Amino acid sequence: MINIKLRVKNLVTKYNTANPFELAKELNIKIISLDLPDNIKGFLVRVLRRKYIILNNKLSYERQKIVLAHELGHARLHTKYGYYLHADMSYYVPSKREKEANEFAIHLLSYSSDLDANLINKIIKEKNPNPREVHRILSKLI
Numbered sequence: 001m002i003n004i005k006l007r008v009k010n011l012v013t014k015y016n017t018a019n020p021f022e023l024a025k026e027l028n029i030k031i032i033s034l035d036l037p038d039n040i041k042g043f044l045v046r047v048l049r050r051k052y053i054i055l056n057n058k059l060s061y062e063r064q065k066i067v068l069a070h071e072l073g074h075a076r077l078h079t080k081y082g083y084y085l086h087a088d089m090s091y092y093v094p095s096k097r098e099k100e101a102n103e104f105a106i107h108l109l110s111y112s113s114d115l116d117a118n119l120i121n122k123i124i125k126e127k128n129p130n131p132r133e134v135h136r137i138l139s140k141l142i
Helices: 004-015 020-026 061-077 096-109 117-124 131-141
Strands: 029-034 040-047 050-056 083-086
Touching (some): 004 020, 020 029, 029 061, 040 061, 061 096
Parallel strands (some): 029 050
Antiparallel strands (some): 040 050
């Protein structure tokens, strides 16, 4: 099993930032903001071995930051896959990769000072966070 909390901590320590936009730049992941349908928040694609995260330009900065943290989770934890974050966050997709990307996002966002720390800290203190609870919190933040 992947120790996601440690992977996030090592990433933040290595690059001396927890800002998802700065981390994407350090990891050579290009961020492209596009006019996407309202039901698509963002997604990760790989083209010719290069990673791109596409974000919905209708989202606020804070929401883009959350979606980007989730997509960075996919980029760091799941090679050879493409992902998208659907707008209907109330619907929980019980896939292993989505659970891991959400957990990655919640740990990365725990370093942030501009999000609700009480919501996030409740989850990160758990050794094996409940994936449905992590999903619920991310949904509330978005």
